[in-house]
Amino acid sequence: MNKKRVAILISGRGSNMMALIEAARARDYPAAIVLVVSNRPEAVGLGRARQAGIATAVVDHAPFGDNREAFERALDRVLQQHRVDLVCLAGFMRLLTPWFVARWSGRMLNIHPALLPQFKGLHTHRRALEAGVKRHGATVHFVVSEMDAGPIVEQASIAVSEGDTEETLAKRVLEVEHRIYPRALRAVAEGRAKLPPSNSKAASY
Numbered sequence: 001m002n003k004k005r006v007a008i009l010i011s012g013r014g015s016n017m018m019a020l021i022e023a024a025r026a027r028d029y030p031a032a033i034v035l036v037v038s039n040r041p042e043a044v045g046l047g048r049a050r051q052a053g054i055a056t057a058v059v060d061h062a063p064f065g066d067n068r069e070a071f072e073r074a075l076d077r078v079l080q081q082h083r084v085d086l087v088c089l090a091g092f093m094r095l096l097t098p099w100f101v102a103r104w105s106g107r108m109l110n111i112h113p114a115l116l117p118q119f120k121g122l123h124t125h126r127r128a129l130e131a132g133v134k135r136h137g138a139t140v141h142f143v144v145s146e147m148d149a150g151p152i153v154e155q156a157s158i159a160v161s162e163g164d165t166e167e168t169l170a171k172r173v174l175e176v177e178h179r180i181y182p183r184a185l186r187a188v189a190e191g192r193a194k195l196p197p198s199n200s201k202a203a204s205y
């Protein structure tokens, strides 16, 4: 099988990264995780990736200051060196410029801890509780220039109950994340889910 070569971009603990690494161990999985890149040298996920036998790289954004594109060019060089086909953002806490997004258009996924288009941005669990929603969840989507707005590839939800707190919600939503990200990557790697050419909101299957 000609497996797609995948890089995972992280900034932190990397639990979604681990879910993807574990899924990709299956022989029939259509993608291989060939690289984990962090923009933060201290990211806990880097050690976890190394332990799992995955190549890691750090492209620290700090020395680039405000020059986002220069940071992204450095990042892109590392991705090219590893002949990466697809990029998965997994808790990668940098906004990407239109240049980078266009370069990886249709080949870059992100996971967001809410049922998009609800609760884009940060503090999704707190905002879900404040809004009183009865269901909450997670979404994997193609990355487009507008933050958390790309066509949806996978989404799953959980019920919100009376006693839920930000922490209990975060925990249950994280379990959902770990389930749907490997599914979404499989669909994209197999060419079943594609970024539609128009501005349609649904990824075509």
Ligand code: GRF
Residues within 6 Å of the ligand: 010, 012, 013, 014, 015, 016, 017, 090, 091, 092, 111, 112, 113, 174, 177
């Ligand atoms: C996840 O909740 C993800 O949805 C969000 O950032 C968090 C990253 O967690 N984008 P982890 O590093 O994968 O454990």
